[in-house]
Amino acid sequence: MKQMTMIQALQQAMDGLLQSDGGVVILGEDVGKNGGVFRATDHLQEKYGEQRVIDTPLAESGIIATATGLALNGMKPLAEIQFLGFIYPAYDQMMTHVSRIRSRTLSKYTVPLVIRAPYGGGVRAPEIHSDSTEALFTHMPGLKVVVPSTPYDAKGLLIAAMQDPDPVLFLEPIRSYRSTRGEVPEEMYEVPLGEPALRREGDDVTLIGWGAMMPILLEAAERLAEEAIQCEVIDVRTLYPFEPELIIQSVKKTSRAVVVHEAQLTSGFGAEISSQIQEEAFLYLRSPVARVASYDVPYPFFAMEQDYLPSVDKVMQAVRETMTY
Numbered sequence: 001m002k003q004m005t006m007i008q009a010l011q012q013a014m015d016g017l018l019q020s021d022g023g024v025v026i027l028g029e030d031v032g033k034n035g036g037v038f039r040a041t042d043h044l045q046e047k048y049g050e051q052r053v054i055d056t057p058l059a060e061s062g063i064i065a066t067a068t069g070l071a072l073n074g075m076k077p078l079a080e081i082q083f084l085g086f087i088y089p090a091y092d093q094m095m096t097h098v099s100r101i102r103s104r105t106l107s108k109y110t111v112p113l114v115i116r117a118p119y120g121g122g123v124r125a126p127e128i129h130s131d132s133t134e135a136l137f138t139h140m141p142g143l144k145v146v147v148p149s150t151p152y153d154a155k156g157l158l159i160a161a162m163q164d165p166d167p168v169l170f171l172e173p174i175r176s177y178r179s180t181r182g183e184v185p186e187e188m189y190e191v192p193l194g195e196p197a198l199r200r201e202g203d204d205v206t207l208i209g210w211g212a213m214m215p216i217l218l219e220a221a222e223r224l225a226e227e228a229i230q231c232e233v234i235d236v237r238t239l240y241p242f243e244p245e246l247i248i249q250s251v252k253k254t255s256r257a258v259v260v261h262e263a264q265l266t267s268g269f270g271a272e273i274s275s276q277i278q279e280e281a282f283l284y285l286r287s288p289v290a291r292v293a294s295y296d297v298p299y300p301f302f303a304m305e306q307d308y309l310p311s312v313d314k315v316m317q318a319v320r321e322t323m324t325y
Contacts, residue, residue, distance in 0.1 A: 028080030099142030156191030287325030
């Protein structure tokens, strides 16, 4: 297997999808000639032509509306929104059409549409470029929400999302695009949607996160091991539909849990995870479920973002407080 960054793994997945299925089209702002703002679609228009890799106007609602029409008529569109913070003009299309067509037509029609959107902070981006509003979309039944954290998962989850008959919002953590490398098979493969991953085993406390939080959790776990605290680390991967079984099993073993996400604390998806742990494993808990998240303010200018975001030190402190409750 070849060592790849996440952006390389995503590009290879899209290349393979375009090659293997003539119904796949990619559309979005600057995805063609420029290869995307992060170069995820670099050279794909040159290879497959302007009818398969389509540059669109700067109109997110139009991108999603067009992709919905294509999906309803037998195509498999892969739409890119340049940043999750730009998706709000398309929210109406996603809520009132994309997520409801299966229900509205009693499953006569489905929308096999994948929406790629880079998201998250830590890269010194301008205003509106670093939002982590994934929880908004988990409250939209009919739409799956997927977040990879490794190059291997990025490729496999994207391919699986493109095979799904229902719409998928595929959120890509920006800071993970080129920060790490991992082994990725050259061939096409799928990582099933809806299945969390156990990243590290431990007996003392369960750390739960997704996306760009995973390297932070794994580093915190390594450093806490030096203090004789063994952390189990779980990568949620699919936020909706959420599958809690692995997390519940882990918390029943460790009796403690810390949920970490870079979205604001209030109504973040960590609250849903905390609630399900309380409902399913309350009698096993030795301390309340802790949450490490960002502050309830708009994402700050980049000079302050490291203070705003969860960090290894913040996670370690939360674990120590949980262990000594």
